[in-house]
Amino acid sequence: MGSIEVSHLTKWYVPGSPILDDVSFREEGCGAVGYLGPNGAGKTTTLKLLLGLLQPSAGSVRLNDLDPAQDRRRALARVGAIVESPEPYPSETIYDALERVGALRGLDASGIDDEIDRCHRELHLPPLEWPCGWLSKGERQRVVLAAACLGDPAVLLLDEPTNGMDPAERVEVRGFLKRLKRDHLILMSSHLIADVSAICDRLIFLDRGKIRLRASADEVASLVRVDAVDVEFVRPTELAALEGLQPWVRKSVRLGDRRYRFRFDGQEETLSRLLEECGRVGPLLSFTPSVPALEAVYRQVITDAPDREA
Amino acid sequence: MPEGAEPYLPSPYSQWVIVARSQIRHYVRTYRFIGLVTFVGIVSVLWLVLLVASGRGLVQLSFLNSVSEFLTDYAQTLPLWIILAAACFGGDALSVDFHSGTGYYTLVLPVNRSVLLAGRYASALSVTLGVVVFYDLFGILGATYAFGPGSLPWGPLGLSFGLSVLFALAAVSVAFCFSAVFRTPATGVLVTVLVLFVALSTVQGVAEMAGLEPWWSLYYAGGSIANVLDWQFVAQQTIPVGGGQYIQSWAATAQEGASIMAAYVAMFFAFTVVLYQRKESRG
Known part of the structure; x- marks a missing residue:
């Protein structure tokens, strides 16, 4: 060895x-x-x-x-x-x-x-x-x-x-x-x-x-605190149909006809409620953290380094 | 391999042979080598064409009075070929380690740097001597054609070849030194040609006009390769230039040429070893 x-x-x-x-x-x-x-x-x-x-x-x-x-x-x-x-x-x-x-x-x-x-x-x-x-x-x-x-x-x-x-x-x-x-x-x-x-x-x-x-x-x-999730609906979904998500979502970004990125407070409970609400809007095809775990940590570690210049 | 067993490695000598062999194989496949050999071949063939034309009375050649005159004139361009070959194959031999990826392919292997240096030195010298032998063979062929096989002065020819080897050693040492100094491979090649050929021959000419013997010039020492073939060789001459003025002209003897060349080998090889051992792969 x-x-x-x-x-x-x-x-x-x-x-x-x-x-x-x-x-x-x-x-x-x-x-x-x-x-x-x-x-x-x-x-x-x-x-x-x-x-x-x-x-x-x-x-x-x-x-x-x-x-x-x-x-x-x-x-x-x-x-x-x-x-x-x-x-x-x-x-x-x-x-x-x-x-x-x-x-x-x-x-x-x-x-x-x-x-x-x-x-x-x-x-x-x-x-x-x-x-x-x-x-x-x-x-x-x-x-x-x-x-x-x-x-x-x-x-x-x-x-x-x-x-x-x-x-x-x-x-x-x-x-x-x-x-x-x-x-x-x-x-x-x-x-x-x-x-x-x-x-x-x-x-x-x-x-x-x-x-x-x-x-x-x-x-x-x-170490990763995921604060954004990409959700894909089975069918095309309009932004107006997602108004019910507002209490849990800080920001919504439309990525396509059926895909949205939702930014939230990073709490697991919030994510669970958010996905539950999405399921009520329409059947879901997939949901994934918007940034892979390692990349998120890389960004946090490198960007938050104490003596790193802005 | 069993846990904890000492891995087998070839001896430094075996690694030197492997490095030199693969480097020679690389050199002879480069455009530089093919171009140089082609150029030297064309010049050599032109000499033979002139000899044949002279034999048939088509041209009158002043240097065909004796085999000595012919060989002396023929050998006068040898230092230039040696300098070009040494620059081509030694001028980038070490800088390539820290400039291009081909160096990093070898540097990460369990081989001492001294072995890499010695292997490349041997290969650059071998290829340079290959060019010398190639040119010399045409000269011997021409002399045999013009003066007959019995007329060849084998003793002076052997001495001239020995001096060629020493001159090649010196030129390769200088080229290696420049390749250890400069980071860009092309710079080492260019500077070697500029210093050994252009600068030294120019400064040598100026020094002679000022009445100084250019004993410090490798290019001057290279003249001994041809001088030893000249039966009427004169080491020092006073040449009238008109108006009652004279200039001194010097030509290196075999001993003088060999001493200067040996000094260049010792000095520049030592510099190269120190520079290469200290050189770091920054960047």
């Missing part, structure tokens, strides 16, 4: 303006950890520090209990990573690009072929004889993900792993990562809330170089 440890990690280029400010966390075992934050929060910087591509201004990092700054080869031996937007040489074939990584990781020829076959199957890679220069951005990203997984590393550090993929590819990769997290430790930074929400069990919210919240996905869901 792998481990990732970040201890009082600080990084600055200009004194007084830290990119990361005293960040600490430790993750071990298996599972997927979402590393969330807006642009410039310090997510990629953390991954680069973990990989030894940057030197910390203060604090330390350890991968599988080894310091990459001290012993890069051993520290990264059981780590696969995607950072920034890596790409193989456009002239080399997919097979050559993966074979190079396998050889540098110490796999023998048959081991490399087995691993390439496995990745080819699980990630539905394009034909291996294609040059990487022919690939779309999403296909290239899948090759890069395959390269990160080659040799079955215990820890995966993934910076925007679904970057450039179309929705179908993203769903496929989500499934792949969900299978992978059963016996691997994944630290995944992403802007795509839907991906993080689908894959990750634990979450770290980072903003302006500081950890704002660290919790399990369940804990995060319990």
